[in-house]
Amino acid sequence: MPTYKLSYFDMDGGRAEPVRIAFHCAGIAFEDERISFPDFGKFRETTPFNKIPVLEIDGVVVTQSNAMCQYAGKLAGLYPTDDLQALYCEEVLGAIEDMSNFMVATFGMEGDALKAAREELADGWFTVYTNGISKLLERGGGQYFAGNQLTVADLKVHVMFRMIISGNLDHIPADFVEKLAPNLVEHSQRIANEPKVLAYYAR
Numbered sequence: 411m412p413t414y415k416l417s418y419f420d421m422d423g424g425r426a427e428p429v430r431i432a433f434h435c436a437g438i439a440f441e442d443e444r445i446s447f448p449d450f451g452k453f454r455e456t457t458p459f460n461k462i463p464v465l466e467i468d469g470v471v472v473t474q475s476n477a478m479c480q481y482a483g484k485l486a487g488l489y490p491t492d493d494l495q496a497l498y499c500e501e502v503l504g505a506i507e508d509m510s511n512f513m514v515a516t517f518g519m520e521g522d523a524l525k526a527a528r529e530e531l532a533d534g535w536f537t538v539y540t541n542g543i544s545k546l547l548e549r550g551g552g553q554y555f556a557g558n559q560l561t562v563a564d565l566k567v568h569v570m571f572r573m574i575i576s577g578n579l580d581h582i583p584a585d586f587v588e589k590l591a592p593n594l595v596e597h598s599q600r601i602a603n604e605p606k607v608l609a610y611y612a613r
């Protein structure tokens with residue numbers, strides 16, 4: 411069994427969280443290195459693209475959270491074996507990456523500039539992507555995004571949308587998702603109550 415070390419911010423969310431959950435579901439022990447925000451400046455210089463997460467497998471560093479999702483998802487049985495369903499799964503992972511990038515562009519802003527940027531985000535790209543991801547859930551049958559099973563796509567969507575639904579993203583109304591896509595609110599609650607997800611957070 412290889413040794414795994416996953417390095418990311420010290421938060422139960424973001425790009426590494428679906429990978430952590432998938433490793434846990436696979437029953438794979440990994441070093442869950444949590445980087446504090448003050449330490450990130452130095453740590454990033456040690457990474458290939460100055461970004462996290464990074465995953466070390468037997469000491470060899472790999473990057474790109476969606477690739478990690480696919481890898482850990484396959485080990486955990488949380489990735490479709492059918493090629494078309496795998497394509498659907500990847501599509502969702504990529505769409506959430508796009509959303510992350512739109513959101514991160516507003517980080518570091520303050521005051522009126524933050525308010526204006528977040529309102530533009532809510533009216534613009536977040537509306538487009540929330541509607542689009544809602545339709546992808548319908549395409550999947552309404553319960554899961556791909557293969558009629560829990561996959562890393564559900565985990566990645568859940569991690570993103572539970573944050574938006576929580577209302578903790580300043581200037582994005584807590585009912586933003588409910589108004590546009592109630593099926594994504596139901597999905598988020600359902601994924602939070604999946605036995606595998608409950609077991610991860612109860613660990």
Ligand SMILES: N[C@@H](CCC(=O)N[C@@H](CS)C(=O)NCC(=O)O)C(=O)O
Binds near residue numbers: 475
């Ligand atoms: N495509 C990369 C993006 C990684 C990424 O942007 N990570 C953020 C944290 S979630 C980061 O390290 N940002 C630092 C920066 O852009 O300066 C992936 O999916 O892993």
